[in-house]
Amino acid sequence: QKEVEQNSGPLSVPEGAIASLNCTYSDRGSQSFFWYRQYSGKSPELIMFIYSNGDKEDGRFTAQLNKASQYVSLLIRDSQPSDSATYLCAVGGTGRRALTFGSGTRLQVQP
Amino acid sequence: DTEVTQTPKHLVMGMTNKKSLKCEQHMGHRAMYWYKQKAKKPPELMFVYSYEKLSINESVPSRFSPECPNSSLLNLHLHALQPEDSALYLCASSQVEAGGQETQYFGPGTRLLVL
Numbered sequence: 001q002k003e004v005e006q007n008s009g010p011l012s013v014p015e016g017a018i019a020s021l022n023c024t025y026s027d028r029g030s031q032s033f034f035w036y037r038q039y040s041g042k043s044p045e046l047i048m049f050i051y052s053n054g055d056k057e058d059g060r061f062t063a064q065l066n067k068a069s070q071y072v073s074l075l076i077r078d079s080q081p082s083d084s085a086t087y088l089c090a091v092g093g094t095g096r097r098a099l100t101f102g103s104g105t106r107l108q109v110q111p
Numbered sequence: 112d113t114e115v116t117q118t119p120k121h122l123v124m125g126m127t128n129k130k131s132l133k134c135e136q137h138m139g140h141r142a143m144y145w146y147k148q149k150a151k152k153p154p155e156l157m158f159v160y161s162y163e164k165l166s167i168n169e170s171v172p173s174r175f176s177p178e179c180p181n182s183s184l185l186n187l188h189l190h191a192l193q194p195e196d197s198a199l200y201l202c203a204s205s206q207v208e209a210g211g212q213e214t215q216y217f218g219p220g221t222r223l224l225v226l
Contacts, residue, residue, distance in 0.1 A: 034215075036217075043217045043219050043220040044154065049208070049214050051208075097144070101153035
């Protein structure tokens with residue numbers, strides 16, 4: 001079983017719609033959760049981080065965390081073609097400074 | 112400011128060459144990382160330095176040799192690489208957030224091609 005799972009996609013949404021990206025993780029001791037956006041050929045760019053159950057909003061982005069269900073999601077409102085990228089979910093544990101990455105979900109926003 | 116810089120941007124080397132990748136951050140971050148990323152795969156952790164000391168080595172072959180000369184610099188020395196080592200090499204550094212968790216920020220990467 002993979003430690004961090006994401007649907008590889010592609011997830012295709014029309015411009016202006018809400019894109020919903022999902023991630024599940026297996027380690028119940030995980031304490032920190034991150035979403036990175038990666039354009040083709042570029043490095044990962046941090047979009048959001050969340051540590052507590054519930055929602056966290058930043059502009060058009062909302063991260064949602066449910067530790068009981070071991071589930072974290074990213075909502076992108078008013079999706080733009082420039083949001084088209086691969087979104088990596090990453091999970092941090094305790095005791096070591098390392099992240100476990102999911103394989104990423106490719107998002108395509110259709111103009 | 113969350114900038115991590117890496118040089119060179121691109122590198123082509125033969126299997127007998129020795130080269131080095133460089134990473135720099137001036138944000139006072141206390142941990143720095145090397146990752147390797149192959150096409151359409153997530154980043155794979157190679158090394159972690161914490162307070163300039165190597166704290167994690169993910170069983171990386173000895174042809175990759177990390178070095179942390181000071182708290183702002185991280186090098187990755189390359190020697191006798193194989194074509195399968197061709198990848199995007201990412202450096203990251205981390206800072207402690209208000210809640211006590213650490214958040215990693217990536218540099219732009221060095222795209223390495225081994226011939």
